[in-house]
Amino acid sequence: MSSTLPDYYAFLNIPQTATQEEVRVAYRRESLKTHPDRLVNATPDEKRKATERFQAVADAYYVLSDPTRRKEYDALYASRSRQEKADDPNASSNFFSQFAGMFGAAAGAQAGATPPERPDAEHVFADVFEELLRPEVQRHAPWWSWTGAVCGAGLGFIVANVPGLMVGAYAGNRLGAVRDAKGKSVAAVFSQLGGDQKAQILRALAAKVLGSAF
Known part of the structure; x- marks a missing residue:
């Protein structure tokens, strides 16, 4: 000891x-x-x-x-x-x-x-802050929503030009949103964000919890 x-x-x-x-x-x-x-x-x-x-x-x-x-x-x-x-x-x-x-x-x-x-300090942080962290992570990290929209738009344009592009982009975005919501935990998504994005999220959380940003 x-x-x-x-x-x-x-x-x-x-x-x-x-x-x-x-x-x-x-x-x-x-x-x-x-x-x-x-x-x-x-x-x-x-x-x-x-x-x-x-x-x-x-x-x-x-x-x-x-x-x-x-x-x-x-x-x-x-x-x-x-x-x-x-x-x-x-x-x-x-x-x-x-x-x-x-x-x-x-x-x-x-x-x-x-x-x-x-x-694990990051997971303790994510667990305690999950309720507050979830909307911040979702706001900063719509990975699959954007990827789905781009891919869907491209495929839709090939099939049906501009109308197809619009339909494909919407469908791809919705499918991507499902992947964003269910594919990863809050802790996993937060840990994979870049330094600037994490800093922005931490400032937002500080404003909520401490009443001021860093």
């Missing part, structure tokens, strides 16, 4: 008495502040530090949002002095796998379950 315990309450900037809803609200706030994709013009070192912080914030949410994991963590938290707790991403990196193993051993011993892996 690492000698330094990551202070997950400090990562989320909440008291130890925070409710589950307050944990969720805090995660939304801190993850938006630390998301590395909002740093479009950042240096590699700035991007690396932001990524580490973003992951540590996801770790904090993963642990504190689950009552059982939080109980295990709080037992360790109470046993450490203030000097042994750190608001440092490196502390989370060193500690998390050991904590996850301890939790997995306690929770899955009878079922033979394997210890959970460290959470």
Whole structure:
């Protein structure tokens, strides 16, 4: 066990008495502040530090949002002095796998379950923000809708000139929209967007959640 315990309450900037809803609200706030994709013009070192912080914030949410994991963590938290707790991403990196193993051993011993892996920060973000993220992703990434419209228009023009082009474009667009809606998860689509598009989406989410854009 690492000698330094990551202070997950400090990562989320909440008291130890925070409710589950307050944990969720805090995660939304801190993850938006630390998301590395909002740093479009950042240096590699700035991007690396932001990524580490973003992951540590996801770790904090993963642990504190689950009552059982939080109980295990709080037992360790109470046993450490203030000097042994750190608001440092490196502390989370060193500690998390050991904590996850301890939790997995306690929770899955009878079922033979394997210890959970460290959470994927992008998927944690997408899961928590799915309700808000979905319209933003759909607005920025109508991949198959546009592809279907172009292909349908070309085929329609070959078959029936201009009227065929219009019918083909509409039909192709609708078929593409089905593929957009059902083919990929919000997390998958968001992860495949370009940096500028992600930054635009993050600014829109910040305006909704924080009341201001970055």
